[in-house]
Amino acid sequence: MDTTQLLKGVLDAAVLAVVAHEDGYGYDVVRRLRAAGLEEVGDASVYGTLRRLYSSGALTSYVVPSDEGPHRKYYGMNAQGRAMLATQRKDWHEFAGTMAGLLETEDAR
Amino acid sequence: MSTTTPTGQHHLADVASYAAAVRRELVGLSPEQVEDLTDGLEADLADALADPLTSWPGTAPGADLTVRFGSPGVYAQELRAAAGLPDAAVPQDHHRMRALLTAPTRTVTSAARGVLARLREHTGWAPVEEFLVALTPAAWLLRGWVVAGVIAAVFGLGARSAWMPDSLAGWLLLGLLCVVSVQWGRGRWAVGRWSRRARVAMTTVAVVAALPVLAMNVAHDGQGTQYIYLNDGQTASAPAAPQDGVVVDGMAVSNLFAYDAAGNPIDGVQIFDDRGRPDRWSFVSAQDVDGRQLWNVYPLLGGPSASFEWNDNLGRRVLAGGVEPRTPPRPFAKAPAVTRPRSTTAGATAGTTAGTATGTATGPTAGTATGPTAAATGPAAVAPDPASPAPTSTP
Structure with missing residues (x-):
């Protein structure tokens, strides 16, 4: 199964979860997602998602200058983001439960 | 971070050119959207390249970044799709007429943007751009001056020397337009749609009229003085003299x-x-x-x-x-x-x-x-x- 298609639907929740754990900049979020097991995640997809969540007001953002090179844009959670994450977590558990039930039933037969 | 290693500079140059290519691919978005979408991109690309945990092929210094990240076009497409922005080249039917009318402007703008992006790929361009950016306040003043010149010419406030006004009304006009132009340039007084339109109109008038106004002033000055040749070979400028006859001190001898x-x-x-x-x-x-x-x-x-x-x-x-x-x-x-x-x-x-x-x-x-x-x-x-x-x- 092509997990990249699955990923598209849950990337928002995954990104929110990572940032909720700790503020992070673009590639930092990518690395943590991959470390958590989402190896297929694309760099640009994560950056785009971060921008979109920020634009919709679910994330805060701040720039940290770097002595060595280009500046980094960090993202952090706010109340709206936390609420969004809570909703998505609930939706995911319901959906996963449904899917698990469906698939286990098929599997058990 | 490997940006401190000798190979780091290679990475940075490659990263800057890749990021520029990605920005170039984000056609159809406003400069603000592009900036918003790619702010911090260089740092992310550099960190991805420098990440010791991922052993991607082709991350050696000087290697083509497309091996690691894919082509800039695909990268840009992924970025904008994930950000929820519409695809490039989606014609919007209800703005067809406007699109037709603004086509030349858009062509020029995108060509200029392309040239700028290509220039930005050269390392030597950065100080030049910095210098030019430092000159923008002068351009604001110039915009005010040119438009004041046009208005003065239209309403007959034309001065004897057109470089500067010689009437109170002319000075007031010049001062007002310079202040407005500079305030607009600083991003002040620019609220609302009409202000934006006025700003665009003023800039357009200034750009179109700049050369004619300059040419007019030069021609104006040329009439005002002429050069005479003295006996000992010096040249000197003299006020306009009668064209014919014997002249002493600028006056015709009768x-x-x-x-x-x-x-x-x-x-x-x-x-x-x-x-x-x-x-x-x-x-x-x-x-x-x-x-x-x-x-x-x-x-x-x-x-x-x-x-x-x-x-x-x-x-x-x-x-x-x-x-x-x-x-x-x-x-x-x-x-x-x-x-x-x-x-x-x-x-x-x-x-x-x-x-x-x-x-x-x-x-x-x-x-x-x-x-x-x-x-x-x-x-x-x-x-x-x-x-x-x-x-x-x-x-």
């Missing part, structure tokens, strides 16, 4: 009174200018009995400019020793005779002249010389003896 070497007034002197001589001459003054220099004794005596030398004591150029001052070659060996009307009041001077014009006829054309090209027959008009450099006359 009459000339001539006296001979003996100081006697001469009637009917014919004067020719120095056109046609092959050599340029410098002149020396005659002197009166008290040693004062006289410059109104004609023809002036002198010599070729090359035979003059600088004299420190006198503080001017003088004729070299051993060179006799002489008259320049006469333009005509002989001038045609003239006839003059005999005025009843002319007797006071006519009686004392040593040699007078001999013409006595009267008539409507009397008083005008017939020109040197006419047959040079008849009695010649008498001119003062050119060989006498030190007249005793006191005019």
Whole structure:
């Protein structure tokens, strides 16, 4: 199964979860997602998602200058983001439960 | 971070060019959207390249970043899709007319953006752009000045020198427009749609009218002054002078009174200018009995400019020793005779002249010389003896 298609639907929740754990900049979020097991995640997809969540007001953002090179844009959670994450977590558990039930039933037969 | 290693610089240059390529691919988005979407992209790309945990192929210094990240076009597409922005090249039917009208502007803008992006790939461009950006306040002032010039020209506030106004209204207009232009440039006073439209209109007028206004001013200045050539080879600018005739201090001379070497007034002197001589001459003054220099004794005596030398004591150029001052070659060996009307009041001077014009006829054309090209027959008009450099006359 092509997990990249699955990923598209849950990337928002995954990104929110990572940032909720700790503020992070673009590639930092990518690395943590991959470390958590989402190896297929694309760099640009994560950056785009971060921008979109920020634009919709679910994330805060701040720039940290770097002595060595280009500046980094960090993202952090706010109340709206936390609420969004809570909703998505609930939706995911319901959906996963449904899917698990469906698939286990098929599997058990 | 490997950006501190010697290979880090390679990475940074590659990263900057890849990021520029991605920005170039984000066509159809506003500059703000592109900036928002790619802010911090360089840092993310550099960190991804430098990440020791991922052993991607092709991350060696100088390697093509497309091996690691894919083509800039695909990368940009993924970025904008994930950000929820519409795809490039989606025509919007309800804005068709407007799209048609603004097509030339968009073509120019995107071409300029492309050139800028390509320039930004060169490392040497950054300081140049920095310098140009520092000049933007001057461009704001220039915008105000050009538009003020256009408005002044339209409403007839045109000044004598068009570079700067010379009326109170003109100055007020210039000041107002400069303040508005600078405030707009600083991002102030620019709220609302109409302000934005006014700003676009003002910039357009300034860009379109800049060259005509400059050309007009230069032409205007060209009429105001002309350059004259002085005897000793200096040039000087002088106020506009009458085009024809004898001029003293910028004023046309309406009459000339001539006296001979003996100081006697001469009637009917014919004067020719120095056109046609092959050599340029410098002149020396005659002197009166008290040693004062006289410059109104004609023809002036002198010599070729090359035979003059600088004299420190006198503080001017003088004729070299051993060179006799002489008259320049006469333009005509002989001038045609003239006839003059005999005025009843002319007797006071006519009686004392040593040699007078001999013409006595009267008539409507009397008083005008017939020109040197006419047959040079008849009695010649008498001119003062050119060989006498030190007249005793006191005019």
